[in-house]
Amino acid sequence: MRSFFPAEWAKQRFVQLTWPHENTDWNYMLDEVTECFVEIAKQISIREKLLIVTPDIKSVKERIAGYVNMQNITFAEIDTNDTWARDHGGITVFENEKPVILDFQFNGWGLKFPADKDNLITEKKKKKGVLTGELRNCRGFIFEGGSIESDGEGTLLTTAECLLSPNRNAQMSKDEIEKYLLDTLHSKRVLWLNNGFLQGDDTDSHIDTLARLCPDNTIVYVQCTDKEDVHYEALMRMEQELKEFRTLDGKSYRLLPLPMALPAYEGEERLPATYANFLIINGAVLLPIYGTERDAIAVDVMKMAFPNHEIVTVNCSPLIRQHGSLHCVTMQYPE
Numbered sequence: 001m002r003s004f005f006p007a008e009w010a011k012q013r014f015v016q017l018t019w020p021h022e023n024t025d026w027n028y029m030l031d032e033v034t035e036c037f038v039e040i041a042k043q044i045s046i047r048e049k050l051l052i053v054t055p056d057i058k059s060v061k062e063r064i065a066g067y068v069n070m071q072n073i074t075f076a077e078i079d080t081n082d083t084w085a086r087d088h089g090g091i092t093v094f095e096n097e098k099p100v101i102l103d104f105q106f107n108g109w110g111l112k113f114p115a116d117k118d119n120l121i122t123e124k125k126k127k128k129g130v131l132t133g134e135l136r137n138c139r140g141f142i143f144e145g146g147s148i149e150s151d152g153e154g155t156l157l158t159t160a161e162c163l164l165s166p167n168r169n170a171q172m173s174k175d176e177i178e179k180y181l182l183d184t185l186h187s188k189r190v191l192w193l194n195n196g197f198l199q200g201d202d203t204d205s206h207i208d209t210l211a212r213l214c215p216d217n218t219i220v221y222v223q224c225t226d227k228e229d230v231h232y233e234a235l236m237r238m239e240q241e242l243k244e245f246r247t248l249d250g251k252s253y254r255l256l257p258l259p260m261a262l263p264a265y266e267g268e269e270r271l272p273a274t275y276a277n278f279l280i281i282n283g284a285v286l287l288p289i290y291g292t293e294r295d296a297i298a299v300d301v302m303k304m305a306f307p308n309h310e311i312v313t314v315n316c317s318p319l320i321r322q323h324g325s326l327h328c329v330t331m332q333y334p335e
Helices: 027-047 057-064 118-127 174-184 232-244 294-305
Strands: 012-018 049-054 073-077 091-095 098-105 134-142 155-159 189-193 211-214 218-223 254-259 279-281 284-289 310-315 330-334
Touching: 012 027, 012 279, 027 049, 027 057, 027 279, 027 284, 027 310, 049 057, 049 118, 057 073, 091 330, 098 118, 098 330, 118 134, 134 174, 155 174, 155 211, 174 189, 189 232, 218 232, 218 294, 232 254, 254 294, 279 330, 284 294, 294 310
Parallel strands: 012 049, 049 073, 098 134, 155 189, 218 254, 284 310
Antiparallel strands: 012 330, 091 098, 211 218, 279 284
């Protein structure tokens, strides 16, 4: 019986959303972002169960009634700082074929934002009975779900900028961090990207904004072809690193470039729009789009990466105004 860290495309029990409210940073655009959350909830609940974490169940129920499949919705009434379930949610591994949920420390992406409430969500979900199976306290290590990718076969993909951030686990060397990840996530190796970033990103270059592992030794990644774009050189170097990576059996990866999203701004600040921040669920991929002509190109790439999944688009222009996108606000729990 094996122990492993499943790929995101493994069969899922449910997905978690942590709902926006007036005491989050969304308060100035709450109606607009809530519409986006309702659409994500609708698309997930059609296909599998959805857990909504919120300090106010009544108001969320009223908002989503008639839009989502309520039979697939479970609620957990918990105080929250923000909405980024990918990074405060539990990370599931399997030990002897049984799920174990790892509860890592979340410190607001290297002490950038308050996280005292969000850091306790996973533990509180367990106490409320909405999280079944073993829960393991791993809060001695600062770690976010958006910073890691797994192919389910022993390969992890991450970025050095995030995992080696001095405000996360500065007491550990790169070798120590790698050994901890391999032991804790039951994996064989880590592929480190040393290049790549998105302007406006708060996470220190989470991998789920840049490059994603997909079935059949495929990696989709953000490609920048505009030499005048501030991202051009870093993403070209990242692309070269990806070309040099090899699978466990020594072959090159099948690389599928996603277009660089057209620049979006809040005032003079460029926002981190990315097509790489998609969510894989049972039978479908939820792909963030931004209302531009490049959306269709991204859809075609995703059809090549996931020929057996339905590609469902969700306009995530509201989400990037707080520097995240679709994958960032969700966390899947495999079965």
